Amino acid sequence: SRGQVATVEEFHERVARALPGDTIVLANGVWQDAELLFEANGTEEKPIVLSVEEKGKVSLEGKSNLRIAGNHLVVEGLVFKNGFTPTNEVISFRKDSETLANNCRLTETVIDRYNNPERHETDTWVAIYGKNNRVDHNHLAGKNTKGVTMIVRLNSKESQENNHLIDHNYFGHRPNLGSNGGETLRIGTSHYSMTNSKTLVESNYFDRCNGEHEIISNKSNQNTYKYNTFYECTGTLTMRHGNETLVDGNVFIGNNKPSTGGIRVINGQQTVINNYGIGLTGYRFRGAFVIMNGVPNSPINRYFQVEDAKVANNTFIDCDHVQLCAGSDAERSAVPINSIVADNIFYNEKKDDVFTVYDDISGIDFENNIISPNIKPIAEGFVKKALDLKKNEMGLLVPADESLKVGAKISDKIATKENTGVSWYSKADWSVPLSSGKTIQVEAGLNSLFDAAKNSEPGDILELTSEGPYNNTKAIAVTHPLTVKGATGTKPVVLFEKKSLFDIENGGALRLEGLRFDGENAPDDNGNSVISTSKYSMNQNYKLFVENCDFVNLDVNHSFDVIRVYKNTFADTVSVKNSHFEAVTGNVMAFDKETDDIGIYNVEYVILKNNSFKNIGGAALRLYRGGTDESTFGPFLEIDHSVFDNVGHDKRNKYDAAISLYGVQEIDIKNNIFKDSKAINMHLVVGEPIVKIRNNALSNSEKLKVTGDQKYSVENQWQLPPKFS
Amino acid sequence: SRGQVATVEEFHERVARALPGDTIVLANGVWQDAELLFEANGTEEKPIVLSVEEKGKVSLEGKSNLRIAGNHLVVEGLVFKNGFTPTNEVISFRKDSETLANNCRLTETVIDRYNNPERHETDTWVAIYGKNNRVDHNHLAGKNTKGVTMIVRLNSKESQENNHLIDHNYFGHRPNLGSNGGETLRIGTSHYSMTNSKTLVESNYFDRCNGEHEIISNKSNQNTYKYNTFYECTGTLTMRHGNETLVDGNVFIGNNKPSTGGIRVINGQQTVINNYGIGLTGYRFRGAFVIMNGVPNSPINRYFQVEDAKVANNTFIDCDHVQLCAGSDAERSAVPINSIVADNIFYNEKKDDVFTVYDDISGIDFENNIISPNIKPIAEGFVKKALDLKKNEMGLLVPADESLKVGAKISDKIATKENTGVSWYSKADWSVPLSSGKTIQVEAGLNSLFDAAKNSEPGDILELTSEGPYNNTKAIAVTHPLTVKGATGTKPVVLFEKKSLFDIENGGALRLEGLRFDGENAPDDNGNSVISTSKYSMNQNYKLFVENCDFVNLDVNHSFDVIRVYKNTFADTVSVKNSHFEAVTGNVMAFDKETDDIGIYNVEYVILKNNSFKNIGGAALRLYRGGTDESTFGPFLEIDHSVFDNVGHDKRNKYDAAISLYGVQEIDIKNNIFKDSKAINMHLVVGEPIVKIRNNALSNSEKLKVTGDQKYSVENQWQLPPKFS
Ligand SMILES: [Ca+2]
Ligand SMILES: [Ca+2]
Incomplete structure (x- = not known):
């Protein structure tokens, strides 16, 4: 039967007596602070359905959430907005740790900017437990706070080998979180990463999912990612933990936006075939294609060595960075082995040094890869070849020669903004x-x-x-x-x-x-x-x-x-x-209020150009990022053509500097004059900070002070008294 | 004429055409976000009145405030509650720096917990500018945030020699702010403290005004404080700046509550006569009676030497601390001169050492003061005398012998809870x-x-x-x-x-x-x-x-x-x-989030007794107060009979201690056991911290570390391996 309910109490009463084949319909309107538990058992032929009177006219707001528990249940047509969950999960495929959902489906459901006011309070929008669940055609946009948008949990046997299907979802814009915990999809955790998950992630659209540098964090075995589209995402599909992943037929569109990335390979038996990337500018862990070094005998939460990787028939057009043996350092010293990179296209006529090799790549067999004639090959197995490129029906540049056996073919199952999510809720930018x-x-x-x-x-x-x-x-x-x-x-x-x-x-x-x-x-x-x-x-x-x-x-x-x-x-x-x-x-500006030293900071890009600072008691700039977390790449700092005249001498200036930098990951300070001022102090911490100090003149000012043990470059530091007229 | 208005627009329209003798009446109800400018000119015989339809039925809420500007205006019957002013002053006796109020009166007005949500955002409830204004019978209760409750401003010639009258106001409970800026009444600022103010503060009731240790901060010349009652206030009437103050006939009732104080004398030509104190327990700057040392050739914002003080006919019953030459240190080395303390009673049969003398008191002439027989005299001029005490009609202990010429007589003009404020608004505790x-x-x-x-x-x-x-x-x-x-x-x-x-x-x-x-x-x-x-x-x-x-x-x-x-x-x-x-x-607890180093801290009293702490990675306690401000006397810490077993060894323990104290003003740590633990670290800063570390046993633990240059005492620090059974 089909029964409409108008209150949370009516809903729970109706659920308690639901029979296979029943449909429970939420009445149109705003459901405020509605915490729904949909616990019931349908059958394969006759599922029990939670639906709505009219799609788009029912919203769960305030402190609402939904738990799904039982068998053969379908949820469709909900909208969560104007609020946030008081629990850890907006939609959970379980009642509690004992009672999970199996053979259930969540479809055509919207979660729109349903954010905790607390930026760093963790929650998840969709948490999938149990087995054989399908999550499809949902619209999940604007997650601004800490916590993965969608998680597949493997934390008990009942949730492993799960055969979930995640398809045709629209993952809308997720802004930069400036912290770890900004992933859009994660499957597993390091703790369960030796476990088989067998989740299929197919034909989903990721629209500017920029929370952090892992758009997807794969952390279990035997998952498949096919026909997904990543549009202007500043991160990568990362095989963070777990083996035997298949990454096949995905498209990455960077549009030359900063820090856009592609695919990052870690662990064993990974297959990366038939993927296409264009206009990806990211480097380091956010390269268009990245193979990492591992840690010898890695602990479960660090980096396993890449072995038996197959990377074939992928195409990268106008992508800036392919990073091999990335992350190589004293700890991550295990280079890739027994791997093959074959029949790929790396085409970029504007950049000759697309490849960066951080360590020994002799464990990778390169075969029959096409590169544009300007690119420097890094090994045997690269063929310079000028290709005619044309736009395909999606507007993507592909080789005009359709008979070419090298590179990717884009499937017509590829996700688009139109064939994902729901038709009745706007995907427009807000x-x-x-x-x-x-x-x-x-x-x-x-x-x-x-x-x-x-x-x-x-x-x-x-x-x-x-x-x-x-x-x-x-x-x-x-x-x-x-x-x-x-x-x-x-x-x-x-x-x-x-x-x-x-x-x-x-x-x-x-x-x-x-x-x-x-x-x-x-x-x-x-x-x-x-x-x-x-x-x-x-x-x-x-x-x-x-x-x-x-x-x-x-x-x-x-x-x-x-x-x-x-x-x-x-x-x-x-x-x-x-x-x-x-x-x-x-201080003119102090960006240093994130003091928990867990990789969080206050500003991504700080740009100071053509300014003059005179008689400043504190610092002209303090910029702080504490901790050694590698999930983010900021802050980025540029200071150019500025004059610092008597800066930093107040006794309350606790930074004891004119410019005080701590843990800043990219620094470019050039063409400045320091007169009667305190120093630039830098403490360098994480990864490989990129630090250039160039063409600065100091007059009666303290010299640059650097602590931490990272490399940096200083050119043309003059001792010149400036003349101000 | 008498005209009623119902909106802010109507009010301003009516004010614009107001004539002497007019009364403008605010209609009953809630006036939300009402920013009223009452600018008009009445005459002495025919003032213009701002009144209300019914007293107690008109409230200004949300972001409301009032400016009074012009001549011969009367405001009566307003209630400000459920909100806060978006400006710096709730009620201001001026329109702007050009247009002040003169010969105006604010009466029977209530401001009840009208607090900015931001604790340390400064505002003032009543700011008096101009001359010849009267502020009387108002009810000002529950100011919780930074900023003086009522201020007389002297910042231009038009506000000096002002002859204001502040009388019969009820200053209700003001909780401890834990910071400077918690004064209830201030007249002047250090900048204008050489200026004559001539304000009379008479018959006001101060009910638990505990914002900081200055209940009243006198900062200008020739003010008078008469017949005011201070009920359980943890501070003093402080002659902070300015000379020729008359403090006459005031009553201070401590009821033996902690930190209750009386009168503090600084500067020249101060007269303190006929005041009565009972049950005042405060010490240091919060003593029942305090004469401070000054700074030789003091800058205007420091401490001027006490000279020509007359302290006569005051009575202090059961008060614990009279502090002479208080604050004596390397900077404050100018002792009181040419002063007289005569005909006072200092009576406390329970405490022999009521007087503390911090420096040379030879500049004070003591004459004919009565002390209880147990008290040690500190100079000539003290007479031991057993007095019969009886309760007067206010319930205060006074000498039974009414013919006694020594000590205070309490005037029947003394403020009471009943004869101050308004009758139509409750003074009950909330x-x-x-x-x-x-x-x-x-x-x-x-x-x-x-x-x-x-x-x-x-x-x-x-x-x-x-x-x-x-x-x-x-x-x-x-x-x-x-x-x-x-x-x-x-x-x-x-x-x-x-x-x-x-x-x-x-x-x-x-x-x-x-x-x-x-x-x-x-x-x-x-x-x-x-x-x-x-x-x-x-x-x-x-x-x-x-x-x-x-x-x-x-x-x-x-x-x-x-x-x-x-x-x-x-x-x-x-x-x-x-x-x-x-x-x-x-950490078990870290109270250290006030890092601006301006004397603010997170907790007043920390009491830890009979606890056990085992396998704690961080600190069991971190307690921080930064800066050298002397407006507050906390935090206070007591740790007694506790066991610390393997505390503080985690590498993330940034305090590097089991107990880390910074700037704590009173510390009592006794009868504790430390096993396999980090140390107690103390950094001592402000004033005269009172630090006792007694009877603690350390086993395989780091020793006490003390920095800062204050005195402290350590007794019985044993190296004993404890036996836990
Ligand atoms: Ca991450
Ligand atoms: Ca003060």
């Missing part, structure tokens, strides 16, 4: 770019800027039309992307009386152009700042751009910073250009 | 004690404890009736005082699957008795804890009591703590007794 909205003119006056910001809409531009001053007795909460700029030709003065002027709240982003921020009205209190993040967790990443601004007189009391961030906040980018900072008692 | 509610029996079951806690009311007791296990898949939000205990004779097992079991949220307090907390179901993730504070700012202090509990198997991953606190949270007390901790990878 983010609004900065400066994409209307321009609002703002005249000077008490709180006129505050009021304009309060009334603005996402993407709007506030244009200050006079020289000001624009005084604000209230802090401006930046709750959406907002641009504030001076009208052409003026640099309006902005004053403020609260502890900070701009508070970037969750969902906010800020661009400042052509303004002069003067701290003279700030409260006589320590710890002021011009720009602050939320003091609370932000589960959405933010951006901050500062262009052609002055920040002056931030000296009413001690510890007055320009930019102040808090724990559990993360910026994709902080960019400051053509700006001037003068008379600041605190 | 806090609910732990374990004051009903007992609810809870049976074992999945989330039965979670559900019971969710349905509990403030003060309730949850009694777990079976041995359990009580498994919780959700974290328990402790949003009010809650007790959880095992039924007599059992020690129920409590398990949990989220990152923490109990989250003490703002307004919460927790008592745990007779339970066994087992971490075996906790997530395989770093950073778990059993008990956590809110991750967000808590503007209400909390309490945590643990009695007879076990905490075991907190080792599923690294950094598993027992108690974890966050920045911007503050406990009055954390007490752990008769409890056992075993197999913990992180």
